[in-house]
Amino acid sequence: MAVTELLGLPRTRGRLPLVAAQGVDALGTGLFLPFAVVYFHAAKGIPLTAVGAALSAAALLALPAGPLAGPLVDRFGPRRIVVAANALRVATFTGYVFAGSLGQLVVLAALTFWGEGLFWPASGALVAQVADDGQRARWYAMERTLRNVGIGLGGLAGSALVIAGGYTTIVVLNAASFLLAAALVAAWRGGRTDPPRTDPPQTDPPRTDPPRTVRVVARRRGYRAVLADRAFRRVLVTVFVFALCDLALTVLLSAYVLDTLRLLAWQPGVLFALNTVLVVLAQTVVARRVERFGKPRTLQVAAAVWAAAFLLFAVAPLAAPLPVFAVLTVATAVFTAAELLQAPTSSALTVALAPPHLRGRYLGLEELLWGVARVLAPVTFTALLGAGPQLPWLVLAGSCMLAVVVLAGLRAVPEPAATRETTDA
Template sequence: MASPSLTSVVGVRPFLVGMFVDALGNGLYVPLTLLFIHEVTGLPMTTVGLGVTVAAVVGLAANPVAGTLIDRFDARRVLIATYVLRAAAFAVYPLVDGFVALLVVAALIAAGDRAYYPASGGHVSALAEGALRDRLYTLIATARNVAFGLGGLLSAGVVSLAGATGFAVVALMNAASFALAAACLLLSGRRAPAPTPRNPGGYRQVFADRPFLTLVAAEQAYTLIHLVLPVALPVYAVTVLGVPPALLGVLYAINTVLVAAGQLPVRRWQRHARRTHAMALSGLILMAACAAYAATALLPAGLPRVGGLLVATLVLTFGELMHTVPSWALAAATAPPALRGRYLAIYQQTWALAAVLAPAGFSALLDTAPLLLWLTLAALVGPAALALLRLARRLPPDAVAPPQA
């Protein structure tokens, strides 16, 4: 029997287009977030930094709220709301002229960003099941990485051509990207989801699910390592290894290109593997990446260290590729349909916590002794990989090993 195609699933094409446009808009401003806000609002950099930090903490509450709304109203509606919310916030960014206004706008964007992840995961779960769900996650990861890279290039072009005015243009372009993504979902003609029984357990049932909480704890270790490249590596590479700052852009570009190009081949390679086992293997690869980064400090300065950083980043990228799709699909398949929004909200909260903990935690470890950072990350992800192997018997069988199309 021929494998069903994703293109035969109602609503997939407009959803993917919306995802691509959304990521393109994010790529416009994320690499220059603080500078972008400073230039658009004219506020001092210290004020901008404080506002963004406070907004990020406020955004932590958006995940659990989104989970409740998803289970009550449908993931697609919540996803559209996150797009509309961020479109409105970016549209008024050029009008911000004080700390309170900055805090309100930045908090709305942070809330939309945090709520987006459980909403998009819930919508994917409603669109596809089993192996098709894994394929859809793979296509999303590929499309978003390509679009994010293109958005970064487009942002650089706009700013270089239009100067300070270019930042205001970027804000409006980003608002337009979110509005277009919302329109794609509104016009998707998506089939109505099968009704699911209301479950009065709510978050109490989620927190009573010990195998799932073990999965969340394991995922927390992985999310911290995913933040090595944007958070830890710039400090480690420049202040500890003494490499040129320009190399960081090259390493980031290599990672982005390989993640975009490698998702489909890695997905084909993993299609017969248990999701828990694929994630455990990625943990071993990420441990090897930590060892490679630590060993780079032992190499002579100059080209040997540059080569060591390149090798370590390639290993890290491979580990990320091995982890991403099985992680998303396993969490979605583990959750009972009536509480999928809440389950995915708790699972995605690991990224919100990592974003709060990583900057200060990584900096403290690097200041104390750089080797401690890599030992700590390896010590976290190693037990997480072992826990995933043990979870294979405790999670739903069709979540661990999905039926093949």
């Protein structure tokens, strides 16, 4: 067995510029992400509370980006929108260097979030367009691995650059990374070079949606067609639940460990590092291992595993005589196992449900729900944590079991026929 197959990597011949673009994008993001709030406070003199409010307002203003990206991707093709989204972020990060007021921060941050809202549906559609049939989940897994590696290495490099050259250096380099990523994608004209193949056989029974639903989706071209898809309406429920689950680690864990459990300050960092290392080492391998299972079934398992992780987080302070940090470590590992199952499978399921001419719109609605979750997660999780230390974890566990029930009503998804798709010119 080839090493690439053993590691669960997709076939990339003829598509290496796209892989390079993903890596450069992730590295640049890693340079800036850990210092985003600090940059505006330390380099621009804006109070921390004002920075937080400005970023939240910018995120709200950017919520329409995902739904708008859908028609643009379907009309102009994903490659053009990926290039445009990166170009927009080049402009905004360049603007950060010269911005000095709170109002300018809100405008530039909103445009940055718009760039991200355009980028993710377009990037998902581009992967769906160029990946070999049956390997889309592997591509999404590889993209996620590259992002984690890039953010980790970028964070380390960013720390050194802040010491050597100040915060402005990492902002300029992040803008340069988006420019290079845009150039790589814009210059790439490749299509598939390997013969397509079909996906591994699915173990679930074939999907039998009512014929009228199928005809409606095929005939209409707008969001009415997307919302007429009963299966995708179920998927959207799980997208929102899984987005909240994913955000729990970044939004909730540090506050829970430090403020509620009163543990040592270094421990959240170790838990985050464990999560990152496991994703980097195992994501593509897990994606290959679960290919033979139906996507809805895999997501059901992911939701159940996530529920188990949240219950472990909830009982951590009650786990004496076991050390609390040991329980949190196990909970983080279980949490990561759920992520490894869910992340590539969820994206591949959305793409499998979408007719090619509506793929951008399907992914655009998925991005909208992620945006809503990013807005609601901080205020919701902190309010629940204030009401009781176990409450947010129990609510998340219950939400995961709801996702299991919703997915139980989703029959197996017919995979796209093994046909060649060319990239947009």
